[in-house]
Structure formats: C-alpha cells, structure tokens
Amino acid sequence: MRAILLVNPKATTTSERARDVLVRALRSEVDLSVRYTRRRGHATALAREAAVEGVDLVVTLGGDGTVNEVVNGLMTATSAVGEAPTAERLPALATVPGGSTNVFARALGLPKEWPEAASMLLEGLRLGRHRTIGLGRADDRYFTFCAGFGLDAAVIHRVEEARRRGRVSSPGLYFRAFTAQFMFGAERRHPAIQLEQPGEAAEGDLASAIVQNTAPWTYVGDREANPNPEASFDLGLDVMAFRQLGVASTTRTVTQFLSSTPNPHGRQVLRLHDVAEFTLVASRPQAFQLDGDYLGEREKVRFTSVPAALRVIC
Structure with a gap:
C-alpha cells in the first residue's frame, strides 16, 4: 500500500521526536x-497530487485546518482519464x-492524544477497518464537521487574531472572544440572515447560524458542545440558527447544547435536521x-450535503 504522510510542522501537540516515532x-x-506543509493551502495541493498519482492512503498529522485542506485536495482531484472523484477511487x-x-478525529471516535490515536489507526490499517462518510460543501469548498455564518465565525476570527499576537488557544480565550463579540458585534442588535430551502418558505431575521455535518460541533476542553446533537456523517446537514441573541435566551441555549443531554429549543431557536441543500443569504x-x-x-453561501464522499480509517 502506497501512503503519504502530510505533516503540519506547526501542529501544536506534537514534537519532532513524536513525528519520527509516527513515521517509523x-x-x-x-x-x-512524508511531506511537510509550508503555507496555507499547501496541504490541498499535496493531497490533490497524491490522489492524481494513485496513492492508496493519505495520513494527516495536524489539526482540523490541515484535515480540511487535505479533504478539499482529495475531493477536487480527477483521475488520469478525467473521472470525477468517488470514495472508491480516492x-x-x-x-x-x-x-x-x-x-x-474525535468525532470519528479516535482518542484525543496522538499516540493512542496513531495506535488505533495502525490497528485499523492491519484489519482493513474503515468507514465511508459524507461531507458538507459550502459553495465550492468542502467541510468535514461544521460551518458557521455570523457569531461563531466572528468569534473564531477574534481568536485567530489573538493567536497571531502570541496568545495560546484555550477555552478561556474563546470565552473572552465570545463575550466581546456578543456584546459589541452587530449580530445581536440587527439580525440579517435568511435561510432558504428549495420548495420551502424562507426563514428570515436570523442572527447567526451553525451548520453541522456530524456531532459534536466542537469541544470545550473535554466537554462536547452539541447545538445539533443528531447530526451524523451518515446523514445530510443539520442547522441551528438563533432568531435573536438576547442575553437570557442565548445563555439558556448555550447551556442546553453544553448539557450532557443536549436538546436546544425555544422560541429563539430554529433547528433543521438531515437537510440536503439550503442557502444562507444576508443583508x-x-x-x-x-x-x-x-x-x-x-x-x-449555498450549502449542500455530499453523501458517501470519502473513506476514512478509524
């Protein structure tokens, strides 16, 4: 079996020695x-080349951003005879x-720490263990687990800016970014988003939307955050949108999706399950x-579900 390991040398939880152990x-x-990514978007190009060359397996060592780039490289590759990608060909x-x-990785059931996850993947390779998962697509870009339009994306922007200034990613950093965006961002005062589905009445005056291709949406430390707890790699896309971002209602909703039995609901919450296609439009x-x-x-942004798109070792 021919394989390529794509390494993000800036991965935050592995060392050069750990990478050597994994390679062996x-x-x-x-x-x-083994290939090392050098810039944003490099993993996409390397994965696309690997698919065109007929490599059997692409292994990533990095975070969710590296995985996203690799998936986009694989899904936009074509074979030597110009055939579109399928899970079996890729x-x-x-x-x-x-x-x-x-x-x-954690949504696939892999351990959080890389040595245990690597051991599980090696066992999966020996046993031929894999599953085929669906992906989401936003316009022309694929995603594996989530998308955000509005508040959560603005929070991520604040966190990325803080990290560029040398701050360390942590739950506390995200909480401070969320608080600042919630209090001073335009989303809370002026809802501007409309959700449109083919053959359905549009849902308007939405303040923010979270789209999931699986659950959970993210983790707060070891705790799952589940706005759409029924989302699955085996189904279409799930959506949770805030109609309003009032202090009391938003606090209640966030508490609900951080619960051990998440079920976000209420007058200010819109949820859609197993959706094949929809569009978010903002004023x-x-x-x-x-x-x-x-x-x-x-x-x-036009969102579509892409079923049975990719084989993953797990």
Whole structure:
C-alpha cells in the first residue's frame, strides 16, 4: 500500500521526536513518503497530487485546518482519464490529531492524544477497518464537521487574531472572544440572515447560524458542545440558527447544547435536521468559517450535503 504522510510542522501537540516515532510506525505497515506543509493551502495541493498519482492512503498529522485542506485536495482531484472523484477511487484518509481541538478525529471516535490515536489507526490499517462518510460543501469548498455564518465565525476570527499576537488557544480565550463579540458585534442588535430551502418558505431575521455535518460541533476542553446533537456523517446537514441573541435566551441555549443531554429549543431557536441543500443569504456581510477556520465575510453561501464522499480509517 502506497501512503503519504502530510505533516503540519506547526501542529501544536506534537514534537519532532513524536513525528519520527509516527513515521517509523507507519513505515512498518505501508510504503510511506512524508511531506511537510509550508503555507496555507499547501496541504490541498499535496493531497490533490497524491490522489492524481494513485496513492492508496493519505495520513494527516495536524489539526482540523490541515484535515480540511487535505479533504478539499482529495475531493477536487480527477483521475488520469478525467473521472470525477468517488470514495472508491480516492485515497483513504487517516488523521492523527496534532492540533488544539481535533474535532474531526474525535468525532470519528479516535482518542484525543496522538499516540493512542496513531495506535488505533495502525490497528485499523492491519484489519482493513474503515468507514465511508459524507461531507458538507459550502459553495465550492468542502467541510468535514461544521460551518458557521455570523457569531461563531466572528468569534473564531477574534481568536485567530489573538493567536497571531502570541496568545495560546484555550477555552478561556474563546470565552473572552465570545463575550466581546456578543456584546459589541452587530449580530445581536440587527439580525440579517435568511435561510432558504428549495420548495420551502424562507426563514428570515436570523442572527447567526451553525451548520453541522456530524456531532459534536466542537469541544470545550473535554466537554462536547452539541447545538445539533443528531447530526451524523451518515446523514445530510443539520442547522441551528438563533432568531435573536438576547442575553437570557442565548445563555439558556448555550447551556442546553453544553448539557450532557443536549436538546436546544425555544422560541429563539430554529433547528433543521438531515437537510440536503439550503442557502444562507444576508443583508450585510457576515463572518464565515469552515471546520474552525475563518474565511472572511460573505453575503450568500449555498450549502449542500455530499453523501458517501470519502473513506476514512478509524
């Protein structure tokens, strides 16, 4: 089996020695080459090349951003005869968690720490264990576990700016960013989003929207955050939108999706389950994120579910 390991050298929870251990372990199972990402978007190009070359397996060592780039590289590759990608034609994906949160890997049931996760993946390779998962697509970009339009994306933007100034990613940093955006952002005072589905009446005056391809949406330390607890890699997309961002109602909703038995509900909550296609349209630009990476502002994003898109080792 030909495999390529794509390493984000800035991965926050692994060292050079740990990477060497992983490389030796993988080489005991597969014919492995190693590539290091050098810039944003580099993993996409490397994964696309691997798919075109007919590599059997792509392994990532990094966080959710690295996984997202690799998935986009695989899903936009074509074969030598110009065929569109299918799960059977594409390389399988294995992800070793190396970031600060690793939502995708943990949603697949992998351990949070990379040595245990790597051991589980090696066992999966020996046994031929894999599953085929669906993905989400926002316009022309794929995502594995979540997207955000409005408040949560603006919070991620604040966190990314703080990290560029040298701050360490932590639940406390996210809480401070959320508090600042909630209090001073425009989302709370002027809801501007409309959700449109084919053949359905539009839902308007929404303040913010969270889209999930699986559950959980994210983790707060070891605690799952589940705005859409029924979301699944095996179904369409789930949506939870805030109609208003009042202090009392928002606090209640956040408490609900942080509960051990999450079921967000209330007059200010809109939830949709297993949706194949919808569009979010805003009357002014909204912050936008995919898989925890801030991608700027948009006024319109079309979301589609892509079933049975990719094989993953787990």
